[in-house]
Amino acid sequence: MSTPPLPREVLAQLPTGLLVDGQWRPSSTGATFAVEDPATTEVVTEVADASADDALAALDATSRAFEEWRAVAPRERAETLRAVFDRMTARAEELAAVVTAEGGKPLAEARAEVAYGAEYVRWYSEQAVRIDGLARRAPAGTNHQVVMHKPVGPAYAITPWNFPIAMATRKIAPALAAGCTMVVKPAQLTPLTTAFFAEIVREVLAERGLPAGVLAVVPSSSARRVSEPILADPRLRKLSFTGSTEVGRSLLKSAADGILRTSMELGGNAPFLVFEDADVEAAVQGALAAKMRNAGQTCVAANRFLVHSAVAEDFAAGLVAAFGKLVVGHGAAEGTSVGPLIEAAAVDKVEELVAAAVDRGASVRLGGERPDRRGYFYSPTVLTGVDREAPTVTEEIFGPVAPIVTFDTEAEAIELANGTEYGLVAYAFTRDVNRAFRLAEAIETGMLGINRGMVSDASAPFGGVKSSGLGREGGEAGLEEYLDSIYLAI
Numbered sequence: 001m002s003t004p005p006l007p008r009e010v011l012a013q014l015p016t017g018l019l020v021d022g023q024w025r026p027s028s029t030g031a032t033f034a035v036e037d038p039a040t041t042e043v044v045t046e047v048a049d050a051s052a053d054d055a056l057a058a059l060d061a062t063s064r065a066f067e068e069w070r071a072v073a074p075r076e077r078a079e080t081l082r083a084v085f086d087r088m089t090a091r092a093e094e095l096a097a098v099v100t101a102e103g104g105k106p107l108a109e110a111r112a113e114v115a116y117g118a119e120y121v122r123w124y125s126e127q128a129v130r131i132d133g134l135a136r137r138a139p140a141g142t143n144h145q146v147v148m149h150k151p152v153g154p155a156y157a158i159t160p161w162n163f164p165i166a167m168a169t170r171k172i173a174p175a176l177a178a179g180c181t182m183v184v185k186p187a188q189l190t191p192l193t194t195a196f197f198a199e200i201v202r203e204v205l206a207e208r209g210l211p212a213g214v215l216a217v218v219p220s221s222s223a224r225r226v227s228e229p230i231l232a233d234p235r236l237r238k239l240s241f242t243g244s245t246e247v248g249r250s251l252l253k254s255a256a257d258g259i260l261r262t263s264m265e266l267g268g269n270a271p272f273l274v275f276e277d278a279d280v281e282a283a284v285q286g287a288l289a290a291k292m293r294n295a296g297q298t299c300v301a302a303n304r305f306l307v308h309s310a311v312a313e314d315f316a317a318g319l320v321a322a323f324g325k326l327v328v329g330h331g332a333a334e335g336t337s338v339g340p341l342i343e344a345a346a347v348d349k350v351e352e353l354v355a356a357a358v359d360r361g362a363s364v365r366l367g368g369e370r371p372d373r374r375g376y377f378y379s380p381t382v383l384t385g386v387d388r389e390a391p392t393v394t395e396e397i398f399g400p401v402a403p404i405v406t407f408d409t410e411a412e413a414i415e416l417a418n419g420t421e422y423g424l425v426a427y428a429f430t431r432d433v434n435r436a437f438r439l440a441e442a443i444e445t446g447m448l449g450i451n452r453g454m455v456s457d458a459s460a461p462f463g464g465v466k467s468s469g470l471g472r473e474g475g476e477a478g479l480e481e482y483l484d485s486i487y488l489a490i
């Protein structure tokens with residue numbers, strides 16, 4: 001099957017510069033870096049490589065724009081975001097083509113990501129006019145208490161490559177709704193989708209006569225080079241990051257110096273529990289959703305399949321049958337259901353994790369190999385008899401591999417689920433509603449899917465506990481992350 005390239009007319013419209021004060025411009029050093037299609041390893045295009053000076057110029061522009069944007073009426077901020085949502089939706093096909101070209105995911109998934117990303121913009125357009133306060137009489141009866149909210153100030157977002165549009169809108173939309181301005185550093189591997197989206201925002205701001213510097217974008221081949229000067233600048237008031245726990249820890253240390261508000265969506269090691277009373281077919285379908293979205297490259301991907309021994313063989317057979325029907329290929333090719341991993345190192349890591357499980361006695365029931373084709377592919381893989389201490393179980397896989405571990409009691413399942421430093425999401429399949437609530441109490445997690453392999457929703461608080469992060473994105477909580485309160489004693 002031939003590989004459709006990114007349509008020429010889409011490529012021609014893609015901004016490849018830095019967005020500073022409403023202008024696309026080259027890097028001050030003239031440097032660029034290449035963006036690759038992971039399914040072919042071919043270069044899609046070159047993008048301006050921001051310097052430290054460019055980063056500070058972006059922060060200058062967003063800091064100036066903040067004074068104007070915070071004063072814009074909430075209704076106007078709402079309508080601006082709604083106009084961005086409408087335009088994103090009208091251009092969804094082009095956006096999806098860019099997501100696939102630089103990230104590799106199948107077009108159907110890219111379209112779903114664009115719709116998911118647009119939903120954050122729509123949700124926060126609706127919330128912009130609902131920033132509530134509080135008024136009440138003080139308990140002592142001596143005075144009144146009024147609580148008002150204000151935007152925290154200029155914000156900085158560092159976004160990941162696995163959802164280049166949805167993770168950008170999940171940060172930009174609440175920031176703008178709250179009255180904050182934002183500098184975004186998109187992932188080096190996928191800067192094009194953010195640029196496409198930022199151009200939509202730029203156009204809408206310009207058409208409505210709003211401050212151009214509300215959103216700045218600084219792609220860079222070195223996160224440190226742009227992040228360090230921005231984080232050290234006292235004008236910055238908020239940092240939002242999605243990525244690994246290791247990088248999150250280091251960013252938190254930098255943020256501590258400036259006493260910055262932070263939202264940190266970090267790594268996961270999601271347990272997927274299947275109890276003896278589960279609908280096993282529904283669990284297999286849930287597992288497909290929880291494991292194979294973006295070829296397993298999501299923070300919420302099911303990482304460990306913990307299955308009651310009474311249903312383990314049925315579940316494993318169902319998973320092998322379901323994974324066996326998946327078609328691996330270029331994301332833009334007709335019929336593809338699993339795209340490539342993002343880069344060569346990702347395939348090496350997945351290969352090592354599978355080998356480590358096999359060394360400790362696991363059986364490869366499906367896959368366990370690189371398909372014979374160009375690009376960074378790994379076959380959908382099912383492993384059974386996996387040792388609980390194997391790195392395949394203790395580390396985040398970020399690939400299309402499902403290791404199955406068995407348990408015999410609910411207490412054992414909970415202990416296994418909690419036996420990790422992470423706590424982003426868990427999934428559980430059971431027909432017992434009492435058990436579902438017991439699990440919600442006992443499992444150390446920020447999110448729990450009951451009989452569902454998918455929890456993400458723009459209107460719900462997404463985030464984790466333990467080493468999976470701080471703060472929430474989405475829903476009402478996502479807006480509060482960009483607001484300070486002021487309490488008046490009257």
Ligand code: SIN
Nearest residue numbers: 162163298299300456
């Ligand atoms: C992530 O993988 O970080 C986000 C996935 C989602 O929002 O569903």
